[in-house]
Amino acid sequence: MMNYYPIKNTVALRGCYSPRLKMFMMCFLLISTSFGSAHVSGQTETVKGIVLDAGDKSPIIGAAILVKGTSIGTTTDIDGNFTIANVPSSAKVLQVSYIGMKEQEVDVAPVLNIILQPDLLQIDEVIVVAYGTSKKSSFTGAASLVKAEKLGERPVTNVTNALVGAVAGVQVSTANGQPGSEPSIYIRGIGSYGASNSPLIILNGMPYENTISSINPNDIESLTVLKDASSSALYGSRAANGVVMITTKTGTKEKVSVNVKFNQGVTAKQTSDYRKAGLNDYVSLYWENLRNRYVSDGKSAAEAGQLAAAGLFTDLPNPFNVPNNQVVDNNGQVNPNAKHLWADDVDWMNAIQQLGNRTDAAVSVSGASDKTDYYASAGFTNEEGYVIGSKFKRYTINGNVNSQVKNWLKIGFNTSANLSATDGNQNEAIGNNTNPFRFVRYIGPVHPIHLHNLETGEYLRDESGNLIYDFGTGYSINGVTIPIRNYVSGNNPAIELQNNYDGNKRNTINAKVYTEIKLPEGFKLSLNGSVGANSYLASAADIVYPDKGISGSMTKTNTFTTTWTFNELLSYTKDIDKHHIDVLAGHESYDYEYNYLSSSMKDQKFDGNFEFGNYSNLNTTPDSYTNKYATEGFLSRFNYDYDSQYFLSGSFRRDGSSRFYTDSRWGNFWSVGGGWRIDKEEFMAGIDFIDILKLRASYGEVGNDNVGSYYPWRGTYKVAQNAGEAGYIQNILENKTLKWEVSHNSDAALEFSLLNGKYSGSVEYFNRLSGNLLFAVPLSPSTGVNSQDMNAGTMYNRGIEVELSAKLLQKKDFSWSASLNATYLKNRITALPVDPFISDVHKIEEGHSRYEYWLRQWKGVDPATGSSLYVPLEEILGSSTSLVTVNGETYTTSATEALYDYSGTATPKVSGGLSTNFTYGHFNLGLVFYYQLGGKMYDIAYSYLMSPGVSTIASLYPSALHADMLNRWQKPGDITSVPRISTVESADLTATTSTRWLISSDMLELSSINLGYDFPKQWIHTLDISGLRLYGSADNVFQITKRQGTYPRRNIFSGYSDNGDVYLPSRVFTIGLNITF
Incomplete structure (x- = not known):
């Protein structure tokens, strides 16, 4: 006091x-x-x-x-x-x-x-760290804290999304917008090539193996991200990619507090689609494409124009009310009298989308007495995605009780249970035309969703009067013949998404109990145990489609995962004058078991029954297996400080992992760190504007045993047949020397707080050197296998992190605060066990980034011919007929003779976030932005839309075209970046991989906006309400990118834009009410 x-x-x-x-x-x-x-x-x-x-x-x-x-x-x-x-x-x-x-x-x-x-x-906040807590000012490691109030009322189903732009050095890749899906978290770059890059998740002090979407964001008190070895080395073999520590709420108030929170909202697609050519432009473009094809076959321009006009709709449905040979004239102009017969039935993208609903409700009760605190909650989330049939429903309960039974004894438990169901998982196989997102992205505007009379445009109906969906397989109905659709015949996602079922149900339980015993002389013994169980049932059903030749099928996959964690921790604290000592020693064991069972049946008997008994025949052979994994660890930590001014820390953990052979099973992981509170030095006396000025540094080694297989060192065999006889053949060669990947982390930072906390922040340098990287090293064919996993590579991620916060304005009824974080990141491969090799559009080579592009060097369009221009290979100079000279420079028009070279990296050079908050009276407004700068993305979706495809004159492949095709080269002298439209030289003019498709991945995203009003206390106290807040919020509000339709945050590091094939994130708008009694 x-x-x-x-x-x-x-x-x-x-x-x-x-x-x-x-x-x-x-x-x-x-x-x-x-x-x-x-x-x-x-x-x-x-x-x-x-x-x-x-x-x-x-x-x-x-x-x-x-x-x-x-x-x-x-x-x-x-x-x-x-x-x-x-x-x-x-x-x-x-x-x-x-x-x-x-x-x-x-x-x-x-x-x-x-x-x-x-x-x-209080300016010096307390953070949750490995096996305990620490004041920020005395901590020697790199850790960032995100408190519950910063999560605010963001309408996020998965709390991981709340990390977007919130923490320096942390990037969140939202690869899938399916409600309930799991974003990927990366801490200080990509540290592995062939193993996992995911951080370790710790829930209430214990490893957590279930999905983060199983955790209700309303129950979370804080998120702490551990980024360096000093902060994470105590987690040993599993901490190489950093640690995310999730702490749930406990009771803190002396009296009972009841909180009720409800919000209702809508979901819609966040990103606008690529700009596409409209029907008339589309038809003219394909006429020109066909005309150029005839010219290449030796026809005159006039004759080619006539033939193209006459044959344009030979194999395509004519969407106009004029005969085939009257749709376009000999110059490719659409007949002004031509009317689109099914103009209202070609918006395929809209046909698979909806305005989804989102409901979120939570109630919690908390309180505390002198010796016991408690927190209990229940939550419900129901979110429909913007894609028809996609939704996520979740029920959660959570309980947390802590009791100081005796002065020397404290016990507690935390338990949570979750029931969730996800519907409408989509086939997102990249490059698969049955993928609904790919289908609707690339289908041309001549193809209707339903069947139409080709002469009148009227909808055709079945005997019940229902519209008939066009699967493109060809029809003859009511005397009308509909030709086979050239584009992906046999599919129609507009109806398939409504009828097919592809979903999963997940039940999870997590429980933790602990006992803390205070012993004499500053010793304390802590005993902790936790168990996690996860039951997961995935079901995928195709209904009967006679027109597709599908008789109906059902596939079910059931998995059951259990985890057990026990640790025993003995700590000792002692203060001697100005000396403070904190020592920890302990043991931890972890067991994991995963059981898998799957089978598939076909030939459905009755509609609406998706149980195996409703199917007649086996579709695939049933499969089952069990994976087991265990670790054993012995750990210790030493913290010392003198007068809260000089700090020294060290940690050591020896881990054994069942993933490796006995002789390679054990590894040592450690760290050392130091800190110096400069502001407490005598020479700083009188400098009143500095609250805290601290210098810290650390170094250590942490491991990564998540190398894919649970038995990576073992030699395995698979069943095969030869001449009709079954037998076993070698599948994986034994490698008893396989071991952990190791991350060598060094870190140095300057932290500060000024003017009573008005300004605060940090500047930090990090160097993360990853060694023993897992690579599949090619082997001689005589071994019988193609490759073998080996530890033989190194790579570093190094950079600078900056975090700044400021209370910019403080007035009687108005305030304004802001926070900014930025991370500069550089990635390099420093050693490889193999020769350089190509991986998609990247080349893996020493001295270059993991995600550096290796592409043909595209240089534009030849004004004379409309051909693409490339930097030529040196060996063809002076001899190839493809060489041309433009503006004094020599180029080749042949993609096969083009030079490949490094072309920039996918990894953004700088990324971060900006948040700002305004308060006026009882109103408050908060905004969160995310940005990234300096990277490149390979826009493969755009390349497809800019390419008419390879076709013959008799069989045109009518995929959609981008509106940029209107800027194509058409005649000698045209200056443009779009080559002539032609399928003759498809390798040179179409989607051939080259720098033509590289664009900047720079983006600015308004990730979140929240506007709220807190009712004055004098208005609500008579209602026995202690707090009442009305708010509106939006998530994934908008983004500014180089090209409409792109979403750079999907593949932050690889930069490979397959946006046309995936479920992109949702934009969510909600209004809510938060009441506290």
Whole structure:
């Protein structure tokens, strides 16, 4: 308790404040008082006063004033004033508190003028770290904290999405917009080539193997990201890619608090589609394509134009009301009298989309007594995606109880259960035309969704009067013959998404129990145990489609995963004068078991029944297996500080993993770190504007045993046949020397806080050197296998992280704060066990980035011929007939004679986030932006839309075309970046891989916006409500990219844009109500 002195009923307390924290404290106080049970009798009096900030003497909104020993209290209003009626005459002391301020106790008086001072200990936040907690100022590692209030009311089903732009060094790749899907998290780049790059997830101190979407974001108190070895080495063999620590809420208030939260919203597609050529332009473009084909076959331009006009719709449905040979003239212009017969039935993209609904509800009860705190919650989420049939439903319950049973004994448990169901998982196989996203992206506008009379355009209907979907297989109905569709005949996603079923159900349970025993002389023993169980059933059904020759099938896959974790931790703390010692030693065991069973049946008997009994025949042979995995670890940690000014830390863990052979099973992982609070030095005396100035550095080694297979060292065999006889052949060669990948991490940072926390931040350098990288090394054919996994490669990720926060403006009824983070990242491969090799559009070679492009060097379009121009191979100079000279430079028009070269990297050079918050009275507005700069993406979807495809004159392949095709070369002298349209030289003019398809991956995304109103306390206190907030929010609001239709954050590191084949993220709008009793 602080000393104070009254001067005319004035208490000096110096401080700064945040309006967001004021709102929080208003809720806090009313929660703690509205349920009070203290009975006060006798004479009472009224106390009035004002609470001011010591720095600028501005009023503090939401400061808590409580009569000590009772539940009587209030909070300051917008002018900093307060009034407490019915104060017992026996009351002597008022407790004054506010987050960011030092708590005060003042003598009761009729009128008080209270001035608050800052509490630097609160500016110095507490973070959750490996096997404990630490003050930020004394921690020697790299860790970033995201508190619950920063998660706000963002409509996220998976809390991982709330990390977008929130933490320096952390990038979130949203590869799939399916509701309930799991984004990928990357911490300080890509540290492995052939093994996992995912961080270790720790839930309430224990490893977590279930999906993060199983955790209700409303239950999360904080996320801590551990980024360097000093912070993560205690997790040993599983921490090479960093650690994300999730801490759920506990009871913290003395009285019962009930919180109810409900929001309702809609989902829609976030990104606009690529711009496509409309029907008339599309027809003219394909006429020109066909005309150029005839010219290449030796026809004159006039004759070629006539033949193209006459034959354009030979194998295509004519969507116009004029005969085939009258749709276009000999110059490719569409007949002005031609009317599109099914113009309202060609929006395939819209046909598979909807405006989805999203509902989220949560209720929690929390409280605490002198010895026990508790938190219990239940949640429900129901989200429909913007794609028809896609949805996610989740039910969660969570309970957390902690009790100080004796002065020397504390026990507690945390348990959570989740039931979720996902429907509408789509076939997202890249390059597969049955993929609905690919289908609707590339189908041309001549093809209708339903069957139509080709002469009148009328919809054709079945015997029940229903519209008939066109599967493109050719029809003869009511005397009308419909030709086979040249584009992906046999599919129609508009109806398939409605009827087919592809979904899963997941049930998860996680439970943790612990006991803490205080021992003499500063020792403490902590015993922890947790169990996780995950049941997962995936089902995929094709309904009967006679026109497709499909008789109906059902595939079911069931998995069951269990995990067990136990650790025993002995800690010792000791303070000797200015010396503080903290030592930890422990043991941890982890067991994982995964059971798999799958089978498939076909030939459906009745509609609507998806059980195996409704199918007649086996479709595929049933399959089952079990994977087991275990680790054993012995760990220790030593922390020392002198006078909270000089800090030294060290950690060591020895881990054994069942993934490796006995002789290679054990590994040692360690770290050392140091810190220096410069602001506490004598030479800093008198520099009052610096609160904290700290220099820290660390080095250590952590491991990655997640190398794919659970038995990677074992030699395995598979069943095969030869001349009709079954037998076993070698599948994987034994490798007893296979071992962990190791990450050697070094880190140095300068942290600061200025002007009582008005400005704060850090600048940090990191170098992450990954060794023993897993590579599939090619072997001689005589071995019987193509390759063998070996530890033989190194790669580094190094860069600079910057985090800055500022309270930019603090006025009586208005405040403005902002935070910025930025990460500069450089990736290099430094050693390879094999010769350089090509991986998609990248080349893997020493001295270059893991995701550096290796492409033909495209240089534009020849103004004379409309051909693509490439940098030629040196060996063809002076001899090839493909060489041309343009503006004094020599090029080749042949893609096969073009030079390949490095062409930039997919990895953004700089990425980060910007968040800003405004408060005006009881209104508050928050925005979160994400940005990335300096990378490139290979836009394969655009390349397809810019290419008419390879076709013959008799069989045109009518895929959609991008609107940029209107800028194509058409005649000598045209200056353009789009070659002539032709399928003759498809390798040179169409989607051939080259730098033509590289664009900047720079983007700015408004990730989140939240506008809320906190009802004044004086309006709601008569309703026994301590907090009432109305808000509206939006997620994935908009993005600015180089080209419409692209989404660079899907593949942040590989940069391979297959946006046409995937379920892109949703834009979500919600309104909500948050009530606290």
